[in-house]
Amino acid sequence: MKRAILLYIFLILFQLNNVKAQATAASAPVAAQDTLTGNYSNLKIPAGLHVIKDVVRVTGGLEVAAGAKIEMIDAGLIVCEGSVSIKGVQNNIEFFGKKNLEGVGLVIKNIDSSAVFINNVVFKNLQLPLLFDFGWKRDKVEIAENIFTNNIGKISVLQVLNPPFNFNTDSTSISFKVINNIFTGNNAGIYFEDLRSDHVDIEITNNSFANNLVYGFKNYNISTNYIYGRADQVYTRYFSKIENNSFVQNFLIDNIADTIVHAANFGIYGSEKIFKVNNNFWGTVDKEKLAKSIYDQTINYSSPKLELDPFLTTPKETNPLHFYSMKNGETGLEFQDSVIIKDPLKSFILVANKKANFSKATINYIYFKKDSTLDRADTLLTFTPQDVNATTTKLDITKNIPSPKRTGYYSIKGIVGSNNEIAPDIRIGYQAYLLDLRKHKLLVDSLKMKRDTVPPKPKELDSVKNQFQKIEAPQKSRIELALLAGGTIFTGTVSNASLLNNEMNILMGVNIGYTIYSNLSASLTVISSKLSNSDNNPASTNEQHQRGITFITSILGISPAINYDFVDNRLYTKARKFRPSVGVGFDFISFNPTGLYNGKVYNLQTLGTGGQFVDSTKKPYSLMAMGYFLNLKLKYQFSRFNSVGVFFTFHQSLSDYLDDVGPDLYPSQAKLIAKSKTDGAIAAYFSNPGSPSLNVGQLRSSPNSPKDSFVNFGFFYSRKLFK
Helix, strand or coil: CHHHHHHHHHHHHHHHHHHHCCCEECCEECCCCEEEEEEECCEEECCEEEEEEEEEEECCCEEECCCEEEEEECCCEEEECCCEEEECCCCCEEEEEECCEECCEEEECCECCCEEEEECEEEECCCCCEEECCCCECCEEEEECCEEECCCCCCCCEEECCCCCCCCCCCCCEEEEEECCEEECCCCCEEECCCCCCCEEEEEECCEEECCEEEECCCCCCCCCCEEEECCCCCCCCCCEEECCEEECCEEEECCCCCEEEECCEEEECCCCEEECCCCECCCCCHHHHHCCEECCCCCCCCCEEECCCCCCCCCCCCCCCEEEEEECCCCCECCCCCCECCCCCEEEEEECCCEECCCCEEEEEEECCCCCCCEEEEEEEEEEEECCCCEEEEEEEECCCCCCCCEEEEEECCEECCCCECCCEEECHHHHHHHHHHHHHHHHHHHHHHHHCCCCCCCCCCHHHHHHHHCCCHHHHEEEEEEEEEEEECCCCCCCCHHHCCEEEEEEEEEEEEEECCEEEEEEEEEEEEEEECCCCCCCHHHHHHCCEEEEEEEEEEEEEEEECCCCCCCCHHHCEEEEEEEEEEEEEECCEEEECCEEEECHHHCCCCCCCCCCCCCCCCEEEEEEEEEEEEEECCCCEEEEEEEEEEEECCCCCCCCCCCECCCHHHHHHHCCCCHHHHHHHHCCCCHHHHCCCECCCCCCCCCEEEEEEEEEEEECCC
16 A cells, blocks of 8 residues: 555656656756756766755766755655665765655666665655665665664655566576664654565665654554565565664554554564564563564464574674663663653663763753643753763763653753764653653643633533533534445556556445544445456556456445544534545455356356365455555535535455455466366466466466555535434
């Protein structure tokens, strides 16, 4: 789903860029302190300040000189289609975003025999610093000695999608190295689409991953880890080398509550049995705590097992500078992630993996002044550092604060290394502070709601109970019924990359909604539609034409959702007739893929086209599927009870078989004919209708992902049922 959204965004950006940039620049250096825009055959960026506000496309080589500062604003990004040479000295090259107008980053795409070198670069305050787009290829990639810090995007800091399927795997490979980098203060992790690749030889070594956040909906899964990816048993010439890295205080954050859930370091999925990540430091030597920071077979039986032993008990000195142990200077006890701080501390003991310099460091203590406001006290403290040994420092607080008896946290910033390299910031008590922040927000919102909805009444004091009764709407007046009509487009395995080049079918449905709170509502939607597509679409790729699969399936879906409404749903005002909303929910879908042969319709599931009846370890897939979706809606309320509007929803299925094509190898046609429970010849045809002699041994889902999804869109009419 991430990949589809990203590719769609970049497609729009390219189209806008092509309209604006009519001419292509020849190979030429760019002057300092300028604005870069348009297309270049080759681009050399010298030292100095440069600004990028939209898409810059380089079809040849990109070279960035030491001392260059590239500010990316809004949709600013560089698309690199050839060689990349970005080599700084002591991190004196910067790619950074402007506050509140953060740009994107670098996109590596296209097939080229050159190399990508990114060394001694700082990436900060960007949406997606480095993306290796689907279908990219270079002979070598080296990402070394860089700093990725405070990037705000919640998709990825580094995302590596698959190279082409069809280049010669016997003689061609890509060396992909991520070494000696520091990742700190970022809002997203690192994603490798294939960690056991037949094409890419991956090495992730000697990096420091410290104090990063990954956002999710409280549920811990594969993608809510700082590093995650897939490892399958097929097409696995290379086993990723992931060792001598340090993982310290990387946490999953609940999107809704903005609170820390727990540590989240590494996640793996796929059909591989074991995946080795030996000789790494995981922030603790406690195996029980360590196990809670990884997602593997222990949590999901269908995932590989992560082999951690032997693991490091301390980080390597060769890792970029970071702190891995924080203790109370008075008691010598390690601070736990969940520690609650209400009384001032007198000293800290900080342990790093190498020598640190505190001459420019600052210590602040932050807490809320009162329970009923969001006003914070942010006090700068003075301190004296004392070296305990080469890697351990004690900080004695010399100016403290009166005891507030309120939950707060300490923030230590500005620490550098012996070569003036940055060190990750330190926060002590931050997890408890976020929980306290959540409580304050709820209380402040509650008080504001009462002030806005209950008019003052002189000489009359209502009880709290009576006040709440007055702002509560009658239960039955919160119910709203809607009729839906529109279209649905399948975007799964058997589909075209361009949304509008796929088949569209009619959708009908009914929705019932219930207003829970002023801007929060729940809904239940029942839809009836069809999904269909064909690899024989004129816009399909050669590989899809070779596969040659066509399907159609009727679906009936029941979809509960929770929606955020940007306008108070309890009120009707002529000034606020347009009412946008967003929502998320789950799908419960019944489906039955079918195919047409000689004028007769066949149910594909009963034929076992993926070899379900040939292989005793397999069984037919279920015709019931779960999924999740994102819903966008714009409603125009033309009267107190009636409204019309438009909607758009993206649905991701948890079944890979809506189109009958899952992650299965093409089965032997002879075995299908011999062992099929129904018509063997028909099963053999629908299993491999394209080019059987060329497809043998491949995945039926190739060249697409087996993941199935679809989009619904259309119009609706809704009415509140009761006054």
